Amino acid sequence: MKALQHLNKYFLKYKYRLIVGILITIISKIFLLFTPELIGSSIDVVNEYRLGTITDISIVKQELLINIAYIIGAALITGILTFFMRQTIINVSRYIEYDLKNEVYHQYQVLALNFYKKNRTGDLMNRISEDVGRVRMYAGPAIMYSINTITLFIIAIGFMYKQAPMLTLYTVVPLPILSVIIYKLSKTIHKRSTIVQQYLSKLSSFTQESFSGISIIKAYGMESQVSSNFNELAATSKQKQLDLVRVNAFFFPMMILLIGISNIIVIYIGGLQYMAGEISLGVITKFIIYVNMLTWPVATVGWVTSIIQQAEASQKRINEFLDITPEIKNNHVESTNIIGNIEFKNVSFTYDDTNIQALKNVSFNIKQGETLAIIGKTGSGKSTILDLIGRLYDVNSGEILIDNTPITSVNLTSLREQIGYVPQDAFLFSDTINNNIKFGKEDATDQEVIEAAKQAQVHKNIIKFSKGYNTVLGERGITLSGGQKQRVSIARAIIKNPNILLFDDCLSAVDTETEEKILKNLKKVSTGKTTIIVSHRISSVKNADKILVLDDGKITQAGSHETLVTIDGYYKSLYLEQISDTTNPNS
Numbered sequence: 032m033k034a035l036q037h038l039n040k041y042f043l044k045y046k047y048r049l050i051v052g053i054l055i056t057i058i059s060k061i062f063l064l065f066t067p068e069l070i071g072s073s074i075d076v077v078n079e080y081r082l083g084t085i086t087d088i089s090i091v092k093q094e095l096l097i098n099i100a101y102i103i104g105a106a107l108i109t110g111i112l113t114f115f116m117r118q119t120i121i122n123v124s125r126y127i128e129y130d131l132k133n134e135v136y137h138q139y140q141v142l143a144l145n146f147y148k149k150n151r152t153g154d155l156m157n158r159i160s161e162d163v164g165r166v167r168m169y170a171g172p173a174i175m176y177s178i179n180t181i182t183l184f185i186i187a188i189g190f191m192y193k194q195a196p197m198l199t200l201y202t203v204v205p206l207p208i209l210s211v212i213i214y215k216l217s218k219t220i221h222k223r224s225t226i227v228q229q230y231l232s233k234l235s236s237f238t239q240e241s242f243s244g245i246s247i248i249k250a251y252g253m254e255s256q257v258s259s260n261f262n263e264l265a266a267t268s269k270q271k272q273l274d275l276v277r278v279n280a281f282f283f284p285m286m287i288l289l290i291g292i293s294n295i296i297v298i299y300i301g302g303l304q305y306m307a308g309e310i311s312l313g314v315i316t317k318f319i320i321y322v323n324m325l326t327w328p329v330a331t332v333g334w335v336t337s338i339i340q341q342a343e344a345s346q347k348r349i350n351e352f353l354d355i356t357p358e359i360k361n362n363h364v365e366s367t368n369i370i371g372n373i374e375f376k377n378v379s380f381t382y383d384d385t386n387i388q389a390l391k392n393v394s395f396n397i398k399q400g401e402t403l404a405i406i407g408k409t410g411s412g413k414s415t416i417l418d419l420i421g422r423l424y425d426v427n428s429g430e431i432l433i434d435n436t437p438i439t440s441v442n443l444t445s446l447r448e449q450i451g452y453v454p455q456d457a458f459l460f461s462d463t464i465n466n467n468i469k470f471g472k473e474d475a476t477d478q479e480v481i482e483a484a485k486q487a488q489v490h491k492n493i494i495k496f497s498k499g500y501n502t503v504l505g506e507r508g509i510t511l512s513g514g515q516k517q518r519v520s521i522a523r524a525i526i527k528n529p530n531i532l533l534f535d536d537c538l539s540a541v542d543t544e545t546e547e548k549i550l551k552n553l554k555k556v557s558t559g560k561t562t563i564i565v566s567h568r569i570s571s572v573k574n575a576d577k578i579l580v581l582d583d584g585k586i587t588q589a590g591s592h593e594t595l596v597t598i599d600g601y602y603k604s605l606y607l608e609q610i611s612d613t614t615n616p617n618s
């Protein structure tokens with residue numbers, strides 16, 4: 032129960048609703064227990080008339096009518112109170128579920144990229160949906176059923192014991208056995224349903240992936256292979272479902288068996304006591320109703336225990352994430368005015384999951400308003416430099432200064448607000464093009480969106496779609512070509528109008544003519560802004576104020592285009608190679 036203590040703050044938050052809910056539950060159970068008493072006394076009055084103790088039929092009729100009216104009244108009140116019981120306690124559990132989901136989601140948002148590398152997406156999703164769902168079962172139904180059971184038990188056993196102590200003892204004996212059996216069954220059901228759940232997720236991931244990769248599957252003629260893999264998975268999933276159905280099928284027969292046993296005990300022992308004149312017929316009737324009334328709550332003891340155990344395990348998993356302190360911390364509370372001077376001083380950086388040293392002793396600086404280009408072989412560390420400027424990671428050694436202040440002492444929100452980042456792999460949300468561009472500036476006007484799209488050379492493409500800027504993009508923006516996606520992503524950075532623009536090889540999928548136009552526009556847009564362009568193309572970097580050549584995490588060359596083309600090295604050879612490609616397209 033230690034992990035579940037995390038929920039105490041929420042119970043405290045909703046304490047008034049909970050207290051009202053608990054009171055309503057108790058009162059509703061009291062009303063529920065009127066019924067057996069009234070039925071018992073009705074049977075007794077009829078029996079007394081039959082035995083001749085009462086001779087006036089009108090007395091019997093009147094007694095019966097009154098009892099029926101009370102029974103209807105009690106049932107109505109119980110029904111209404113049960114409605115409010117669920118409206119309070121179950122609602123509280125939904126509020127707690129909502130709060131907990133928000134808490135987990137908020138934590139996900141503040142955790143650094145490293146966290147996402149160490150944990151699989153499926154696991155992150157599970158903790159926010161399934162685990163929180165299991166915890167809700169504890170916060171709502173488990174509490175409600177526990178109060179139900181305790182109240183019913185105390186009142187009913189009290190009533191029963193007062194009327195026939197021996198009979199009470201005999202009838203309650205099978206009930207704990209029922210609890211234990213249901214507990215064991217619930218545990219097995221839980222175990223098997225977890226397996227079923229895992230297979231269902233496997234099936235849905237498999238299906239989702241095969242739909243996303245349908246063009247590859249078709250192009251390689253792999254339909255039948257994929258189908259048979261699916262069949263195999265589906266067959267195992269079916270088997271697991273059947274295993275679950277088998278244990279589930281035990282649940283109700285077991286309950287009926289135990290209720291039956293209790294009923295037989297009541298009839299047998301009660302019958303003996305009736306014949307000995309110790310109890311009336313009405314008492315036997317009441318007991319049968321009590322036993323039936325108590326069976327379900329007693330069974331829920333086992334069920335609730337299993338729910339609490341599952342909730343404890345789930346909350347433990349949730350707490351594992353909630354207890355992680357974000358690696359990237361905002362050390363400076365007040366906002367910082369970012370102008371855009373950037374300096375790397377002997378920066379080295381190693382990715383701790385792969386142990387790859389991506390940057391080795393890198394030093395350079397860019398003044399506000401300058402354009403820096405980074406070129407180099409694949410895997411040389413170019414994107415890593417951009418990630419470090421956005422403080423997606425902290426350096427291992429050396430220092431990054433933003434406007435002469437260590438990046439770790441700059442307000443994190445201010446820093447990121449002043450960065451317009453266009454990643455290598457343009458990610459677009461399943462939303463309209465308009466909203467995807469506006470992601471950079473939520474309050475942007477339609478005119479601003481159009482202007483940004485024009486600068487990114489994508490406006491003409493967008494207006495060709497029948498819904499223009501309101502075209503909804505599918506998953507990962509599949510309706511757009513690679514180059515169009517890159518340009519929408521550029522428009523998103525432009526509209527933000529930040530002081531630092533980071534372009535990570537984001538023109539790779541556009542033709543050289545469009546690249547030229549975009550670069551021309553970017554020159555206008557980036558006036559006064561610090562710009563870093565990462566690219567493999569000389570055409571993209573040649574106009575930069577400064578060019579860095581990176582190789583295996585080290586700066587091997589630095590200077591302007593004019594200087595670098597005169598020095599033997601990577602830059603010059605790449606230049607000559609790309610020049611000959613453009614002058615001799617058939618080569």
Ligand SMILES: Nc1ncnc2c1ncn2[C@@H]1O[C@H](COP(=O)(O)OP(=O)(O)OP(=O)(O)O)[C@@H](O)[C@H]1O
Nearest residue numbers: 382384385387389408409410411412413414415416
């Ligand atoms: N998130 C990551 N986790 C672990 N290792 C990484 C990660 N990102 C990059 N690396 C490794 O760090 C090195 C530098 O990668 P980086 O992406 O910075 O290179 P790059 O020059 O941008 O490459 P490309 O031109 O192919 O985009 C590579 O060896 C890469 O495998």
